[in-house]
Amino acid sequence: MWKRVLLLAMCALILAVGGGVAYLFARKPAMAPPRDVKVALTPERVERGRYLFSNLYECTGCHSERDFSKFAAPVKPDGLGKGFVFPDQMRLPGRIVSANLTPDPETGLGKWTDGEIIRAIREGVDRDGKALFAFMPYTAYRSMSDDDVEAIVAYLRTIPAIHNPLPSTQLALPVELLNRGEPKPVAGPVTAPPRSDALAYGRYLVTTVDCAGCHTMKKNGTNVEGMDLAGGFELSLPEGTVFSANITPDMETGIGSWTEDGFVARFRQYRDFAQNGAPSISRESFTLMPWLAYAELEEEDLRAMYRYLRTVKPVRHKVNTHPARQISQH
Ligand code: HEC
Ligand code: HEC
Incomplete structure (x- = not known):
């Protein structure tokens, strides 16, 4: 008797697990029909x-x-x-x-x-x-x-x-x-905050550009809690390895001591490379921070980003962005 009960229980379990797996495999991402728009190429x-x-x-x-x-x-x-x-x-x-x-x-x-x-x-x-x-x-x-x-x-x-x-x-x-759980339809018209509101516009820029995608450490593909924008995320390619910097306003380990003009100048520093070609580099100078793309950001956008970054939670987290530099110095 107990054998039959066990057998039935096992069958039920297999069905339940199988059903769950089948559900996962059959699951379609959430989606809405594409918008019916024709974008004019002005x-x-x-x-x-x-x-x-x-x-x-x-x-x-x-x-x-x-x-x-x-x-x-x-x-x-x-x-x-x-x-x-x-x-x-x-x-x-x-x-x-x-x-x-x-x-x-x-x-x-x-x-x-x-x-x-x-x-x-x-x-x-x-x-x-x-x-x-x-x-x-x-x-x-x-x-x-x-x-x-x-x-x-x-x-x-x-x-x-x-x-x-x-x-x-x-x-x-x-x-x-x-x-498959990631896609989500966007409801209704989406507008950006006015550019004249530098703080709100800066938040819009930093969030939609996803600076955090590179500037926040990950565990199993998701951001480590409490480490927002605090750097230390490893980016590795055959050509080299670099860790993202802490861009929270912490005074010692982040960009807390940077002035707004200093922030703009740091990005502008690479304008010549962006316009006239970037030099060849060694492994020690390898970086994936989009310096060439960002060197030509509009000044208003850079200032807005800075304003917003001043307001995020400062996180004390010392990062060695270019570990290869130190190794080669010894
Ligand atoms: C971090 C890397 C990354 C960035 C940044 C990125 N993409 Fe992608 N994109 C991908 C990858 C990887 C895929 C393919 C995903 C897949 O096949 O599941 C993709 C797919 C797409 C697709 C779908 C095309 C197709 O044939 O299926 C479009 C459209 C697209 N990206 C546009 C953009 C635009 C526009 C931007 C900037 C606003 C952008 N992407 C920024 C990595 C990126
Ligand atoms: C593809 C990855 C990537 C993206 C996207 C990215 N960063 Fe970075 N960033 C890095 C890495 C790696 C470094 C450290 C290496 C370096 O300075 O070149 C860095 C360095 C910086 C620095 C210099 C900090 C210091 O202490 O010198 C600033 C400022 C910065 N990023 C701001 C931003 C902002 C703002 C955004 C979004 C608009 C952004 N980054 C997007 C990878 C990225």
């Missing part, structure tokens, strides 16, 4: 989109072919927006492939509608309704204003088409299932 909007794509959001960094032998890895000529496979050294969960965003109809976004591109950027699902890996920072882009996301689409329509067939992203199993 010169102002295309230029604003170029600034957002190449400077402020630095979409270029993840979606272009870059030269990692040079300071801050500039985009290679003819590499803009063509996508690539991320190297194994980054220890990402699976084969992660950044998409070709050029207007090529077969391998890029040529056949996508404007609404489909906007949905991918802010809501994290592709044209077929597949969840994009949230390493693409759509959870931060969710709060990007309609004006800004439309400007990016306008610009993407104007860049040179590059035929570049790439394999598809293949996430490792638990991540693949969990990641």
Whole structure:
């Protein structure tokens, strides 16, 4: 008798677990139909989109072919927006492939509608309704204003088409299932705070650009609590290793002692590299901080970011951003 009970109990358990797993596998990401918009390609909007794509959001960094032998890895000529496979050294969960965003109809976004591109950027699902890996920072882009996301689409329509067939992203199993919970539809019109309100606008910039994506330490892919913007996140490529800096207003270990003008000057320092080409570097100077893209940020944007960064919680956390420097000094 007890054997039958046991058998039944086991069958029930198998069914329950199986059902749960089947549910996870069948689960579709939350999504809404793409917006029915046609973005007009006015010169102002295309230029604003170029600034957002190449400077402020630095979409270029993840979606272009870059030269990692040079300071801050500039985009290679003819590499803009063509996508690539991320190297194994980054220890990402699976084969992660950044998409070709050029207007090529077969391998890029040529056949996508404007609404489909906007949905991918802010809501994290592709044209077929597949969840994009949230390493693409759509959870931060969710709060990007309609004006800004439309400007990016306008610009993407104007860049040179590059035929570049790439394999598809293949996430490792638990991540693949969990990641399906990340996409979320954006409800209603989204606007940015007025630029004249520097603090609010600075918060909008730092949040939607996702400075925290690089400037906060992670455990199992999520930000370590209480360490917001306190640095120490490791970025490794075959060309070198760098740790992000503490950009909280802590006086000793963060940027608490920096003046607003000093902050602006720190970014402007790399303008010559951005405009005339970045020099070749050794492993000690390797960095992935988007200095070249940010060197040409509008001054008002830099000042707004500074204002907001003054208000985040100071965290005492000493970071050695370039460990290779010290090793080579001994
Ligand atoms: C940290 C790296 C990173 C940044 C920054 C980034 N992306 Fe992505 N993006 C990716 C990856 C990786 C994918 C592919 C995800 C997948 O296949 O699941 C992707 C996918 C996309 C897609 C979907 C295309 C397709 O064919 O499926 C679009 C559109 C896109 N990104 C646009 C942008 C724009 C616009 C920006 C800047 C506002 C941006 N991305 C910034 C990494 C990034
Ligand atoms: C792709 C990763 C990445 C992103 C995105 C990023 N940073 Fe950084 N940042 C770094 C790394 C790594 C360093 C340290 C190495 C260096 O200084 O080059 C750094 C350094 C800095 C420094 C210099 C701090 C010091 O003590 O010298 C400032 C300021 C800074 N980042 C601000 C920002 C702001 C503001 C944003 C968002 C608008 C941002 N970063 C986005 C990776 C990143």
